[in-house]
């Protein structure tokens with residue numbers, strides 16, 4: 001039967017054998033998967049690993065701080081943060097197609113890593129350290145299957161952590177979670193001592209808020225979505241509902257305007273969509289029947305506190321036919 005201790009022991013052996021005395025960099029994204037895969041590789045090879053956190057400007061409120069402070073404190077992982085928001089948003093300018101967004105974001109991730117890799121290689125050469133040859137990715141089994149890399153299924157979405165890699169990649173991948181489902185990854189994370197706030201966190205897609213803005217991604221729209229998302233998350237947590245929800249994407253319909261009224265004024269703002277889902281593994285999902293009072297509170301707060309939003313709507317679609325994310 002499945003057991004997190006034996007998976008950890010097995011992966012540690014496998015990683016050590018694969019890596020030898022080379023050095024490794026890790027794709028830390030802020031999510032559970034990369035946090036756990038990085039901690040697992042750190043357990044196997046310690047300071048041969050350097051974790052790189054690319055702030056692509058598509059993160060939710062507080063996520064960067066959580067990685068830089070809480071995660072580093074609990075794991076001891078060596079971390080480099082790259083400020084890449086300008087680069088990512090520059091390349092996303094004028095782009096509205098979801099797959100095009102994913103490809104751009106995936107490509108820019110790799111570029112950012114390669115840049116850091118080159119800097120670390122130069123450093124290693126100067127100090128006589130071993131070269132960096134591997135990249136860690138937090139790919140899970142459902143990602144592999146949905147990207148068509150698994151059991152011969154159709155390509156539904158090209159998840160950027162599987163499908164978006166360029167062919168001329170000059171490092172090999174370490175993917176220690178490739179056969180696992182989310183609940184198994186969480187169990188391993190707890191076993192490795194990662195704080196509950198990170199391990200218990202809802203899944204968040206690699207392309208981040210970039211695929212939760214329907215339309216072009218801009219700094220202004222990101223600010224609006226970030227504020228709405230922070231309110232929804234805070235109220236769901238305050239209501240004690242985190243355990244019942246697999247994840248709750250908050251989506252900004254940036255190209256849709258709807259008429260509203262506030263005081264004596266007619267407004268012409270955007271709708272925010274709440275997409276709370278219950279799921280075992282993200283392959284299928286049902287919409288979560290949230291209490292009306294919680295929905296009401298979230299709606300009131302978002303429409304009162306977030307500029308340019310005058311409407312909150314609830315997505316009541318299961319998966320299939322709807323995917324969890326809107327893009």
Ligand code: XMP
Nearest residue numbers: 159160161203204205206207282323324325
């Ligand atoms: P969908 O929308 O396909 O999502 O039902 C299934 C799960 O995958 C997450 N997701 C992604 N994760 N890169 C990721 O790392 C992506 O491009 C991506 N797209 C969707 C989604 O949040 C859900 O948990």
